[in-house]
Amino acid sequence: MKRSFVILFAFIISQFQAQQGPYYQQSAKYKMDIDVNAEKFTYEGKQTLDYKNNSPDELNVVYFHLYWNAFKPNSMMDQRVAGQGKNGDSRLQKDGISRLASIPKDQEGAQNIHWIKQNGKTLKFEIQETVMKVYLAESIKPNSSTTFTLEWDAVIPQQIRRSGRNNREGVDMTMTQWYPKIAEYDYDGWATFDYIGREFHAPFADFEVNIKINKDYIIGAGGILENPTEVKGYDPNAKIKADKNKVTWKWTAKNILDFAWAADKDYIVKSFDVPQGPKVFLVYQNNDKTKVWEEAQSYLTKYYQLMNARFGKYVYPTYAFIQGGDGGMEYGMCTMILGEAQDIEGLMGLMAHEGAHSWYQQMLATNEPMRPWMDEGFTSYAEGYVMNQLFPPAQELPNSFVNSVNAYRNFIKRGIEEPAVWLGDHHDNGTSYTYASYVKGELYLVQLGYIMGEQNLTETLKQYYDQWVLKHPSDRDFLHIAQKVSGMDLKWFHHYWINTTKTIDYAIKEVKYDAKSTTITLVNNGQVPMPVDFSIITSDKKMITYQIPMNMTHTWKEKDEYGEFKTMPYWPWTQKEYSITVPYTKSQLSVLGIDFSERMADVNMKDNFVEVK
Ligand SMILES: [Zn+2]
Numbered sequence: 115m116k117r118s119f120v121i122l123f124a125f126i127i128s129q130f131q132a133q134q135g136p137y138y139q140q141s142a143k144y145k146m147d148i149d150v151n152a153e154k155f156t157y158e159g160k161q162t163l164d165y166k167n168n169s170p171d172e173l174n175v176v177y178f179h180l181y182w183n184a185f186k187p188n189s190m191m192d193q194r195v196a197g198q199g200k201n202g203d204s205r206l207q208k209d210g211i212s213r214l215a216s217i218p219k220d221q222e223g224a225q226n227i228h229w230i231k232q233n234g235k236t237l238k239f240e241i242q243e244t245v246m247k248v249y250l251a252e253s254i255k256p257n258s259s260t261t262f263t264l265e266w267d268a269v270i271p272q273q274i275r276r277s278g279r280n281n282r283e284g285v286d287m288t289m290t291q292w293y294p295k296i297a298e299y300d301y302d303g304w305a306t307f308d309y310i311g312r313e314f315h316a317p318f319a320d321f322e323v324n325i326k327i328n329k330d331y332i333i334g335a336g337g338i339l340e341n342p343t344e345v346k347g348y349d350p351n352a353k354i355k356a357d358k359n360k361v362t363w364k365w366t367a368k369n370i371l372d373f374a375w376a377a378d379k380d381y382i383v384k385s386f387d388v389p390q391g392p393k394v395f396l397v398y399q400n401n402d403k404t405k406v407w408e409e410a411q412s413y414l415t416k417y418y419q420l421m422n423a424r425f426g427k428y429v430y431p432t433y434a435f436i437q438g439g440d441g442g443m444e445y446g447m448c449t450m451i452l453g454e455a456q457d458i459e460g461l462m463g464l465m466a467h468e469g470a471h472s473w474y475q476q477m478l479a480t481n482e483p484m485r486p487w488m489d490e491g492f493t494s495y496a497e498g499y500v501m502n503q504l505f506p507p508a509q510e511l512p513n514s515f516v517n518s519v520n521a522y523r524n525f526i527k528r529g530i531e532e533p534a535v536w537l538g539d540h541h542d543n544g545t546s547y548t549y550a551s552y553v554k555g556e557l558y559l560v561q562l563g564y565i566m567g568e569q570n571l572t573e574t575l576k577q578y579y580d581q582w583v584l585k586h587p588s589d590r591d592f593l594h595i596a597q598k599v600s601g602m603d604l605k606w607f608h609h610y611w612i613n614t615t616k617t618i619d620y621a622i623k624e625v626k627y628d629a630k631s632t633t634i635t636l637v638n639n640g641q642v643p644m645p646v647d648f649s650i651i652t653s654d655k656k657m658i659t660y661q662i663p664m665n666m667t668h669t670w671k672e673k674d675e676y677g678e679f680k681t682m683p684y685w686p687w688t689q690k691e692y693s694i695t696v697p698y699t700k701s702q703l704s705v706l707g708i709d710f711s712e713r714m715a716d717v718n719m720k721d722n723f724v725e726v727k
Pocket of ligand 1: 468
């Protein structure tokens with residue numbers, strides 16, 4: 115999702131440790147038959163779920179998510195929104211009051227489980243709003259499978275958050291997190307996060323979904339449409355096969371985290387092939403407010419080429435940008451975004467962000483509720499990287515992420531920063547969540563680029579993809595690769611940046627000009643130690659950078675696209691000041707400064723540069 119501002123109550127947690135022992139991941143296969151009553155905004159569902167336990171643990175219970183049970187008065191989501199006051203997410207509020215509190219009875223979201231069986235045996239289950247605990251008839255042994263069958267009916271909620279009926283642009287049905295979905299089980303245990311508005315986690319799964327709906331609807335979905343010739347919108351020669359005014363849409367998808375779809379009578383469907391993939395679908399209401407969608411094809415083609423080259427290849431055959439929901443949210447092989455856009459740059463900003471979640475959420479499926487900075491932060495980084503190339507700024511910037519660095523600098527002055535390590539749903543303050551996850555997550559990569567050099571960052575991202583595509587990596591897995599690629603110890607940086615709110619602040623304290631040289635005294639006024647790139651610009655406009663490695667890395671960057679270095683002795687992190695003598699006189703110097711690339715998130719830039727006069 116794009117940055118949003120929601121205020122949540124404080125909840126202190128300790129840092130979670132991730133994967134230990136041999137890696138495994140659970141797998142699931144869903145077959146679902148859905149019968150939609152479009153007039154009443156309800157549907158009936160049948161599900162067969164083959165679940166494979168690849169863990170070394172014997173499972174006696176399983177958990178399912180029933181997300182739509184959140185959309186009713188006095189739900190946990192409602193309580194949370196009410197507790198947020200007027201600084202909460204405006205999408206969930208009207209005049210500062212939770213919109214959930216006033217949902218009419220017939221528009222309350224619901225997923226009513228009729229029954230659930232395991233290999234034909236009826237199971238006992240308990241529902242705590244959005245989480246269903248199911249007691250198994252037979253435990254699932256390590257490396258064995260079981261089959262669940264269940265039937266349920268559902269009420270499509272009033273559109274409050276992401277899913278729902280009649281969104282503000284008039285899309286009839288946004289069907290996201292819409293079916294009973296088995297929770298992820300891994301080294302961290304069952305991911306039984308209550309749904310109160312934020313992120314998701316799930317095992318990779320295959321889907322076969324048949325959706326029966328009034329024949330006038332067009333469906334957009336993240337998956338492969340298996341019968342385009344029998345439904346509306348996809349094939350000009352289609353022969354609509356209606357049965358009592360309804361048609362069945364047959365969708366499949368492989369190895370995705372969730373299957374999402376949307377339905378509207380006014381959709382049009384456009385598609386095009388990006389060379390080397392994917393095939394891109396644009397599903398939206400064609401009107402004056404969505405005109406810029408017509409310009410998206412060439413930008414999206416370039417977008418996928420840039421993303422594939424830098425972050426690893428998009429592995430799925432298709433991707434759909436679907437108008438729906440309440441902003442932008444990522445799902446398997448598709449996104450739901452609002453369709454109205456001022457200009458192509460605005461639309462592409464949203465598409466670039468949600469599209470990049472295919473990498474940092476879908477293909478590299480980190481635990482979002484536990485480590486939101488990994489999916490939102492890395493996605494924001496990819497978005498910044500790509501947008502800077504699709505829409506080059508009028509004036510060349512010191513780096514592609516300078517706006518985020520500046521936003522962080524301004525934000526920390528407010529004194530409400532919270533550590534990025536906190537669980538996504540448990541931040542005190544919505545703005546703090548946004549900065550902890552989106553901005554600090556993005557700057558995590560920007561800082562690493564500064565510390566290890568951009569080539570090492572690119573290689574780290576590449577190896578991270580190669581080793582973890584279609585798996586569930588943790589932050590330790592990423593850090594492991596970054597350390598291996600760079601040869602640096604980076605645990606100190608990870609600790610400071612993610613687990614604390616300590617800040618970086620280096621300065622030029624003093625400059626002494628002598629007859630043949632100049633001596634500069636640098637000072638560390640901050641709490642986070644960093645290597646320092648100190649540069650001089652000579653009066654004949656030559657830039658020379660002295661790289662001062664910080665001792666904890668135990669090595670230094672060899673090169674960086676930001677210029678050549680002269681490597682200096684280590685600056686121990688315990689040492690306050692560091693002096694450097696350069697063989698230039700006052701008249702030979704024009705500017706002295708710390709980090710001309712402006713990547714380092716130094717919170718006080720004023721004392722970083724000296725103009726020699
Ligand atoms: Zn996002």
